[in-house]
Amino acid sequence: MLFNSLSFALFLPVVFILYWLVCRKNLRHQNILLVVASYFFYACWDWRFLFLLVFSTVLDYFSGVKMAEANNQRVKNFWFWFSISVNLGFLGFFKYYNFFITEFAAAIANIGFQVNPWTLEVILPVGISFYTFHGLSYVIDIYKDKIKVKRDFIDYSLFVSFFPLLVAGPIERATHLLPQIKKKRTFDFTYAADGLRQILWGLFKKIVIADKCAEYANEIFNNSGDYSGSTLFLGAVYFAFQIYGDFSGYSDIAIGTAKLFGIDLLRNFSFPYFSRDIAEFWRRWHISLSSWFRDYLYIPLGGSQGGMWMKVRNTFVIFIVSGFWHGANWTFIVWGLLNALYIMPSIVFKTNRNNLDIVAQGRYLPTLKEFFQVMLTFCLTVLAWIFFRATDLTQALNYVSDMFSWSLFALPTKMPANSNTFIMLAFFLVMEWLGREQPFALAKLGLQWKRPIRWAFYYAIIAVIFYCADAKEQQFIYFQF
Structure with a gap:
């Protein structure tokens, strides 16, 4: 079900x-x-x-x-x-x-x-x-x-x-x-209404963002030899939005559903693609799993109390185990290792807790420095997702090799996409950005609007969900884990 x-x-x-x-x-x-x-x-x-x-x-x-x-x-x-x-x-x-x-x-x-x-x-x-x-x-x-x-x-x-x-x-x-x-x-009517908004946004993430991006990501990954480097990069970006929309969408629906019964579940995502470094990303991505490994594996191993060597060792252990938790495939191990390597500079130079607040907190726009930090972190994450998505290491390495060619700097060719997808992605990013200081994008957004406008906004989202929904429901990615 x-x-x-x-x-x-x-x-x-x-x-x-x-x-x-x-x-x-x-x-x-x-x-x-x-x-x-x-x-x-x-x-x-x-x-x-x-x-x-x-x-x-x-x-x-x-x-x-x-x-x-x-x-x-x-x-x-x-x-x-x-x-x-x-x-x-x-x-x-x-x-x-x-x-x-x-x-x-x-x-x-x-x-x-x-x-x-x-x-x-x-x-x-x-x-x-x-x-x-x-x-x-x-x-x-x-x-x-x-x-x-x-x-x-x-x-x-x-x-x-x-x-x-x-x-x-x-x-x-x-x-x-x-x-x-x-x-x-x-x-509690207010709490239940908040749950319904979270369910609505979770369904939008899954059906409108994740499932549509999955179509293009699958096309590009399954036929990677036919596309230019820039198109391959775009395919990896599609998968990045697919897995985020899919998994965080599931979490939103789960948390929102629990609210209908007066139960509060742990938060699982906190706008991870707006992170300014990898350490911040992992504080915002799959929070319940990251904190589980921290409390029941990282700290018992000695955490960060035993000097630099222990910090490095324990960090690699955590990411390797996290990769292996996701599945029995070397691609997940490499994905974990890549993220461990990404986070190493912040561990060594003790900058891993520099960004504890949300980016551009209290402001509409980030600074130029924050913008480039977010973009760099996102690109590194996208690169790692290639190994997560690939069926085996050979496909992953070939995909990366083909992507990092001169055609990476050319305009995408034979691009499997349509303008509606880009419009929906743009809308999604704007909503996520505006609601980034809240538990989920629609938590407070629009509550001060007049009722007809607010309900028109909700019904518009529902209409888009029905328009984009496939006749056959698509499973969630994390069911396989």
């Missing part, structure tokens, strides 16, 4: 009505309803993988209880490592088994031995990386005594499986979401 599908457009109002009209006086009933709705939502993808979600939930719930009841450190350690090992084992088996077995077979073949590896012919369970990380954060926080164990299985199940964030995040923390699940919720 896709957020941009008719089935979700029917599913959401039904759950909303039952939640606020039938169950509104009983928090327990509200939570049970959301758990049932979440399991139904997940089963719509493939009911056969529902047992993995249930198993992971039971495992981490039971492990948390056992750690809380442990009368010595050895027992606590056992249940902690048992939960970690089983969770990562399932994730590794489904997501990385084929990668490791084929790479092992290739390595053996290089020294003269031929093997026929047994590979899995199964699809990756949707959302497994996300709900696994939800459970891991809970278990780790209990082990480190940061939170108390939750003995209500329904509440914990809702934390893991809450349907807006279930398949592609944001990656929630028990310290943030569980207290909200335990607290009585009352309907």
Whole structure:
């Protein structure tokens, strides 16, 4: 069930009505309803993988209880490592088994031995990386005594499986979401209206920006040998907007949907393409994952407390693991390494926290210096996205080689695009720029306008969404991760 599908457009109002009209006086009933709705939502993808979600939930719930009841450190350690090992084992088996077995077979073949590896012919369970990380954060926080164990299985199940964030995040923390699940919720019209605006903008990002850019990015990447360097660069730019519109659009819809139920989810994007350096970009891109790796990997490794060598080592570890988290392909590893190299100057010269505020804060236009900083950061990011998008390293390297030719400085030829796409991209960038100091572009934009003008603006966006929508809904990129 896709957020941009008719089935979700029917599913959401039904759950909303039952939640606020039938169950509104009983928090327990509200939570049970959301758990049932979440399991139904997940089963719509493939009911056969529902047992993995249930198993992971039971495992981490039971492990948390056992750690809380442990009368010595050895027992606590056992249940902690048992939960970690089983969770990562399932994730590794489904997501990385084929990668490791084929790479092992290739390595053996290089020294003269031929093997026929047994590979899995199964699809990756949707959302497994996300709900696994939800459970891991809970278990780790209990082990480190940061939170108390939750003995209500329904509440914990809702934390893991809450349907807006279930398949592609944001990656929630028990310290943030569980207290909200335990607290009585009352309907707030202003908060719900804010959620609807965020859903609207998320749908615009996905359907109008991401899906349309995907058409041109796919055409150029799949036929890269037919295009000039400037057109190849444009194809990489298309993909940059595709992945941003797709993933941040999903996050906006998820966060906006949660607001309809009186629940606040972690922010996942903060206008990353307006960043002035790579360090700022990673504070604004996929925030829930970046902060997860920071808290549960970077800091435990020593963070930045052990001198320059430790900072450099830990930074490379984080980016390599982040790349590998995205998929079992060397392209993701190289993408992570590239970003680690990009951020190294700011680590070495201690400038990685120079840009903590939003660019041109309180001003309509950036300075010339800020403009060039943003453009340089964007171009570096676009270059790295080529490796993220490519099917393998050979395609990525050939794409980059062909792009960095003399034709890079010529006008694009055989350009697969139309004027409507450029108009929509220009509108999108203007809206994002005007709303960059808010949680999302439409959070405050237009609220002071007269009601007819404001509603005309919203209906115009809805009309564009319907105009650009394909007959067949397009999946979100991050479902494969």
